[in-house]
Amino acid sequence: MTPSNPRKLEVVISFLEMQSPPERAPAIIPPGKVAIVRAENPTLSFYRYLYNTVGEPWLWWQRRLMSDDELAPILAAPETHVFVLYVAGVPAGFAELELSDLEKDGVIDLHYMGLLPEFIGKGFGKYLLNWAIDTAWSLKPTRVTVNTCTLDHPSALRAYQKAGFVVYDQRTDIVDDPRDVGLIPPIDHHVDHDGQIDGDAPDADSDPENANNADSGTLIVDFPERAR
Numbered sequence: 001m002t003p004s005n006p007r008k009l010e011v012v013i014s015f016l017e018m019q020s021p022p023e024r025a026p027a028i029i030p031p032g033k034v035a036i037v038r039a040e041n042p043t044l045s046f047y048r049y050l051y052n053t054v055g056e057p058w059l060w061w062q063r064r065l066m067s068d069d070e071l072a073p074i075l076a077a078p079e080t081h082v083f084v085l086y087v088a089g090v091p092a093g094f095a096e097l098e099l100s101d102l103e104k105d106g107v108i109d110l111h112y113m114g115l116l117p118e119f120i121g122k123g124f125g126k127y128l129l130n131w132a133i134d135t136a137w138s139l140k141p142t143r144v145t146v147n148t149c150t151l152d153h154p155s156a157l158r159a160y161q162k163a164g165f166v167v168y169d170q171r172t173d174i175v176d177d178p179r180d181v182g183l184i185p186p187i188d189h190h191v192d193h194d195g196q197i198d199g200d201a202p203d204a205d206s207d208p209e210n211a212n213n214a215d216s217g218t219l220i221v222d223f224p225e226r227a228r
Contacts, residue, residue, distance in 0.1 A: 005180075006176040006177050006180030006181050007176075007177040007180050008174050008175070008176065008177070009059075009151070009174070009175050009176075009177050010150075010172060010173075010174055011149050011150055011151055011172070011173045011174075011175055012149060012150045012170060012171075012172050013147055013148075013149045013170065013171045013172075013173060014147060014148055014149065014157055014167050014169075014170050015145065015147045015167065015168055015169040015170065015171070016145065016146050016147065016148070016157075016160050016161070016165035016166060016167050016168065017143055017144070017145045017146075017165060017166060017168050018133070018143070018144045018145075018164050018165050018166070019142070019143050021133075021134075021137040022130075022133065022163065022164035024130075024164075026130070026134065027126065027127045027129075027130030027131055027134070028123070028126075028127065029127060030087075030122060030123040030124050030127055032087055032088060033087065033088045033089070034085070034086070034087055034124075034127075035085075035086040036083050036084070036085050036086070036128070036131060037083070037084055037086065038081060038082065038083050038084075039082045039083070039084050039094075041075060041076050042075055042082055044068050044071060044072060044075070047071070047075055047082065048063075048071075049091075050082075050084065050091065050093075050094045051063055051064075051112070052064065053116050053117075054093060054094065054112075054114035054115060054116055055112075055114065056184055056185070057117060058114070058151050058152050058153075059151050059177075059178050059179070059184060060112075061175075061178035061183045061184060064178070064183045064184070065183065077100070078099075079098065079099040079100040079102070080096065080097075080098060080099075081096065081097040081098075081099060082094060082095075082096050083095045083096070083097070083131075083132065083135070085115075085119075085124060085128050087119060087124065091116065092115060092116055092118075092119040092124055093113075093114055093115035093116055093119060093124060093125070093128055094112070094113070094114070095110065095112070095113040095128055095129075095131070095132040096110075096111045096112040096113070097109070097110060097111065097132065097135065097136055098110075098111040099139065102139065102141055105143075106141050106142035106143060107141060107142070107143045107144070107145060108136045108139060108141040108143075108144050108145070109144075109145045109146065110132055110133070110136065110144065110145070110146040113128065113129060113132060113146075115128070125159075126159070129159070129160075129163055130163060133163060133164070144165075146160055146165055148160060
């Protein structure tokens, strides 16, 4: 295929919502030195590193299409809250909350969330998702939304539903394969050793050993007041 004749991908997008905070205990923190820090007005290079590395296996292309001049004001906007997960000082993933509809409609959108490939399957996804949900509700919305699609991890939809989201709409789009138009390297969609697509979905369950991590040396830096 060529940029002038790319393959077409059928993508089913599921739109989910949560209308009240979930009734659960706080997320279990995975063992190790974990920190979540808000990246205030992140540099373009750092944000593109996160977005591209997390999203490449799942063919995230929308913000690859944006020029620096288009993306910079989005990242600088006070309504864009980017939170970076660090493990032992290394960026491990991020969650992005979009607050542009909070004042008018009471809605916060979990715009992006995912892990770098090296940190998948270790309990960080479930923790980051629940942390992002709790942080969103701390800002007093009436509704929290998220969407996922059939390019994501096959467990993504189930994981969001397990976290408390409910599907309220679905849509099918036909899109140009971003690998064929040069936005993403021409690699195969990432597949794990069991033949299942593995990627940016939250982990379905944490390991049992995570239940007791009082001596793990965990550091939580979430600046909840700054997020407001």
